Amino acid sequence: MELLGRRDLWWRRLIVAIPYLWLFVFFALPFLIILKISLADPIMARPPFSETVSADNFIFLLNDKLYAITYLRSIVLAAAATVLCLLLGFPMAYGIARSTPAVRSFLLLLIVLPFWISFLLRVYAWMGLLNNYGVVNNLLIWLGVIDQPLQIMYTDFAIFLGLTYSYLPFMILPLYATLERMDLDLVDAALDLGASRTAAFWDITWPLARPGVVAGCLLVFIPAMGEYVIPYLLGGPEAMMIGRVLFDEFYFNRDWPLASAVAIMLLVILVVPIVFLQRNQAREAESAA
Amino acid sequence: MRRQSRLILTVLAFGYAFLYIPLVSVVVYSFNDSRLAAVWGGFSTRWYGELLKNEQILDATFLSLQIAATSATFATILGTMAGLVLVRFGRFRGKTLFSGMLTSPLVMPEVITGLSLLLLFVTLQQLVGWPGQRGFSTITIAHTTFSMAYVAVIVRSRLAAMDQSLEDAAMDLGCRPTRVLFDVTLPLIAPAMIAGWLLSFTLSLDDLVIASFVSGPGSNTLPMVIFSKVKLGVTPDINALASIFILIVSTGLVISWLLLRRRTTAS
Amino acid sequence: MSQPDPSFIRLQGISKHFGDFVAVDNVDLDIGRGELFSILGGSGCGKTTLLRMLAGFETPTAGRIEIDGVDVTTVPPYERPVNMMFQSYAVFPHMSVEKNIAYGLRKERAPAAQIAKRVDEMLELVQLADFRRRKPVQLSGGQQQRVALARALIKRPKVLLLDEPLAALDKKLREHTQFELMNIQDELGITFVVVTHDQEEAMTLSSRIAVMHKGRFLQVGKPKEIYEYPCNRFVADFIGTINTFEGTVTAVDDDGIAIESTDAGTSITALGQHDVAVGKPACIAVRPEKVFIGRDEPSDSSDIRMRGVVDDLAYLGNLSLYRVRLASGKIILVSQQNRQRSAERYVEWEDEIWVSWRPRSSIVLVEDR
Known part of the structure; x- marks a missing residue:
């Protein structure tokens, strides 16, 4: 610990206190409020919730089959998108990490670029591709694969494609970071000692890339679970995901307590992956330092 | 000198096609004269013209840019402080909570962040009468909160990579810690702060969900206007808007990439 | 000791091109059984490419490589009777010392008892018996290098390739390791091929040296010959x-x-x-x-x-x-x-x-x- 004068100590406390207070008021406190309101009842008033405390909302959520199905559908779609992102993202990250430095920086630029373009507009772009008169259907008809437009838009498949497309860069970047750090001699050493290319991959590359795989999968899965825009724009009216249910309960039904309960349930599902991710990142930061 | 396997090259090509075909198709269709996406009505720039006449979109754009600039500035200040605290301030009580609160917004689903902030604002209004009306200020606060996490992460990695002996040297030469901060540390992390500001600006401009929760009647940001239009299906003027976005972002990124590349090859 | 065999490793007309760049240019070389042979040259002279061709990581554009009378030109690395000690050591960071050393035999599907016995022998040879369960991050640079050496030797290769074996060590450790390598080579009778940019390292270690420049050998000979009778200005300048x-x-x-x-x-x-x-x-x-x-x-x-x-x-x-x-x-x-x-x-x-x-x-x- 450095030696500090009185004035400097005061500065120091200020630098800690300002962001600390901000985060506490605008991030931590709201969660306590969500928890409180999830236990309230909806009433016709401003604001639309009572001061009472009951577990009614949670009991309702747990007993209503529709919500269970929605949670399940969200998990399945998010997981499927995560798997496809990994299958696509791993070879891509590997290819980028193994290309020459000049090419590599350009390939990375192309991965990062979509980040900076509005998410909403990128999802919107798929609407033009997937609808009955869209590019994909026109192409398939022109190729003679089908003669009637295929219903792709407003299906779970469209959501799945949209999730994969939107979150693919989140998979590639952490994977790239670990693969790029990896010493290529390690794979050569395994080959030299008699491992086949496949064996060298599973013995060396895969275990060493695991922190990147974990980070990538969680960075895709967690936000995909709560996704609102993609199911709204690409999915059908009955193809609900949990983020959309939450938003609709709040926005259209004005049932704030139920929306809060839905949010709490979503958090409960996500708390394990989020903690897992944070620990993974902390370990990574440590080993990189 | 190692060659790439054919499988990897194939997946790379496929992956990039997957990422870029939607963007290219939007740009192509933005020049379609026909109102219907299904028919190619010839080349035209009329949708760009109509976009510029649409007052609703222009107003929303102006509001969004204001919010983005304000929240990015706050987020950069707060995020830089947070990054400094994490890397240079050693251990202190509550540090675990601090870093947990700081990095959680990065992964928190937007619907949860949005709802929780709205409920906070509503509760505050009941208790202290502020904020009287939801709009510019509440959206700015919400965006600042999640953007500062991104800034903190960028600043943290820059600080961690930086040689602390530079700061020690300044101290050794007679600088008080406060002076060191302004004379040495901040200039050195300035690139990270700029990157953080730009990212915060983009994130704010991009956000639909959180803004929808915390905005009040009458204050519609650009994404909210876009969303209300595209909910109903593909519209040609949004194609034009998307193309403008794509053009601005790709030009900006390619220029900064070229500048960066020249600087790294020069050194 | 095994039979003297002056052309145990035989390179005939070996060339390697990367696009327009000629890394190795029509090289002929015979290395005898049990030799400690060094390839000496500056960076970019083609020595590492030559070593990688011996190991099987690169295929020559032209020419033929024989080891112990067998043509191995197109044999993949995992089927060659050759092992390598990498410059970066390339010790697998997620495996213990023991596991690292055993890796080669595991891939051969050797019986467990045999693996255990040989691992013990190797640990003894490189004096790491007390460190067998450690992870590489817990070892010093010198110890990691011994792990790399033991790992490369456990399969009893006909040829051991060493890429800049002393480059990453400090001066004291270099001298110690140098003699240790020579002792191990003497003891096991394996042919060592060393690649180095350090003339002192080459002079003290080797029985013979090849000085390489721009993909070609300028001179091949005993250390003394090369020092006292350099054949041209480059060799004279490069050494001493x-x-x-x-x-x-x-x-x-x-x-x-x-x-x-x-x-x-x-x-x-x-x-x-x-x-x-x-x-x-x-x-x-x-x-x-x-x-x-x-x-x-x-x-x-x-x-x-x-x-x-x-x-x-x-x-x-x-x-x-x-x-x-x-x-x-x-x-x-x-x-x-x-x-x-x-x-x-x-x-x-x-x-x-x-x-x-x-x-x-x-x-x-x-x-x-």
Whole structure:
């Protein structure tokens, strides 16, 4: 610990206190409020919730089959998108990490670029591709694969494609970071000692890339679970995901307590992956330092 | 000198096609004269013209840019402080909570962040009468909160990579810690702060969900206007808007990439 | 010891091109069984590419590689009787010392009992028995290198390839490791091929050295041959320091040649037969330690002699180094052993002195291709 004068100590406390207070008021406190309101009842008033405390909302959520199905559908779609992102993202990250430095920086630029373009507009772009008169259907008809437009838009498949497309860069970047750090001699050493290319991959590359795989999968899965825009724009009216249910309960039904309960349930599902991710990142930061 | 396997090259090509075909198709269709996406009505720039006449979109754009600039500035200040605290301030009580609160917004689903902030604002209004009306200020606060996490992460990695002996040297030469901060540390992390500001600006401009929760009647940001239009299906003027976005972002990124590349090859 | 076999490893017309770049250019080389052979050269000379072709990581563009009479040119690395110790050591960071060492035998699907026995032997050989369960991050650089060595030796390869084996070690450890490597090589009788950019490392380790430059071998020979009889200027410069004198040939006969050098301001002679002609330019060189320095004119008139002024000197304990400025302005380097203890220096700054050397110490250098 450095030696500090009185004035400097005061500065120091200020630098800690300002962001600390901000985060506490605008991030931590709201969660306590969500928890409180999830236990309230909806009433016709401003604001639309009572001061009472009951577990009614949670009991309702747990007993209503529709919500269970929605949670399940969200998990399945998010997981499927995560798997496809990994299958696509791993070879891509590997290819980028193994290309020459000049090419590599350009390939990375192309991965990062979509980040900076509005998410909403990128999802919107798929609407033009997937609808009955869209590019994909026109192409398939022109190729003679089908003669009637295929219903792709407003299906779970469209959501799945949209999730994969939107979150693919989140998979590639952490994977790239670990693969790029990896010493290529390690794979050569395994080959030299008699491992086949496949064996060298599973013995060396895969275990060493695991922190990147974990980070990538969680960075895709967690936000995909709560996704609102993609199911709204690409999915059908009955193809609900949990983020959309939450938003609709709040926005259209004005049932704030139920929306809060839905949010709490979503958090409960996500708390394990989020903690897992944070620990993974902390370990990574440590080993990189 | 190692060659790439054919499988990897194939997946790379496929992956990039997957990422870029939607963007290219939007740009192509933005020049379609026909109102219907299904028919190619010839080349035209009329949708760009109509976009510029649409007052609703222009107003929303102006509001969004204001919010983005304000929240990015706050987020950069707060995020830089947070990054400094994490890397240079050693251990202190509550540090675990601090870093947990700081990095959680990065992964928190937007619907949860949005709802929780709205409920906070509503509760505050009941208790202290502020904020009287939801709009510019509440959206700015919400965006600042999640953007500062991104800034903190960028600043943290820059600080961690930086040689602390530079700061020690300044101290050794007679600088008080406060002076060191302004004379040495901040200039050195300035690139990270700029990157953080730009990212915060983009994130704010991009956000639909959180803004929808915390905005009040009458204050519609650009994404909210876009969303209300595209909910109903593909519209040609949004194609034009998307193309403008794509053009601005790709030009900006390619220029900064070229500048960066020249600087790294020069050194 | 195994049978002497002068062409245990045989490279015939090996070339490697990367696009337009020629990394290795039509190289022929025979390495004998049990040799400790070094390939010496600067960065980018093609030595690492050559080593990677021996290991099987690169396929030659042209030519043929034989090991122990078997053509291995297109055999993949995992089927060659060759193992490698990498410059970065490439110790698998997620496996313990034991697991690292056992890896090669595991991949061979050797019986567990045999693996255990051989791992014990190897741990003994590299003196890491106490560290068997450690992870590589818990080891020092020198220990990691031993793990890499044990791991490469456990399959009892016919050839062990070593890429810059001492480059990452500090000076003390280098000397220790150097002798240890030589002992292990002696004990196991495995043929070692070392790639290095460090001439000292090559000189002390090897039984023979190949000096490589721009994808070709300039000279192959014993360390002493290469030092005392470098075949051209590049080799002479690359290994040790040397003073060179340009001049015009004035006499050639069966016993030697003489050149007139304006740099030296005198005639310089060299012994032996050389392919030069009277009136043509030539270059004669001499190593600093072959030059004598003195206040008085040397008596032997057959010595090459010239006058100079001590420009700079450095006392290194066992040696003294002098920079001597000749009348022409040329600087030459002289090193002298400090054979006797004395508080006073024999020669001081700005002293006018004589430098001289024997004609048989002169080296005639042909130009590079």
